[in-house]
Amino acid sequence: xxxxxxxxxxxxxxxxxxxxxxxxxxxxxxxxxxxxxxxxxxxxxxxxxxxxxxxxxxxxxxxxxxxxxxxxxxxxxxxxxxxxxxxxxxxxxx
Numbered sequence: 001x002x003x004x005x006x007x008x009x010x011x012x013x014x015x016x017x018x019x020x021x022x023x024x025x026x027x028x029x030x031x032x033x034x035x036x037x038x039x040x041x042x043x044x045x046x047x048x049x050x051x052x053x054x055x056x057x058x059x060x061x062x063x064x065x066x067x068x069x070x071x072x073x074x075x076x077x078x079x080x081x082x083x084x085x086x087x088x089x090x091x092x093x094x
Contacts, residue, residue, distance in 0.1 A: 016042040024049045
């Protein structure tokens with residue numbers, strides 16, 4: 001178990017609270033609580049308010065998976081272009 005201790009000046013806390021109040025409809029008390037909850041990171045407080053979650057990067061498990069993923073992506077694009085040209089009776093490649 002690790003304790004994250006951060007030292008933040010009181011004027012910085014006031015500035016962060018003002019930023020949060022401008023971006024959300026929180027009261028000052030709720031903004032202070034949320035700042036403590038998110039370790040005094042005002043950006044994370046605002047992201048949590050809007051429901052923005054951090055995207056986890058996709059882990060490539062093997063080289064073969066990445067190769068086939070790229071091939072599928074390329075072939076999907078080719079099929080999409082072909083179907084578009086077929087619907088519009090366009091025989092020329094652009």
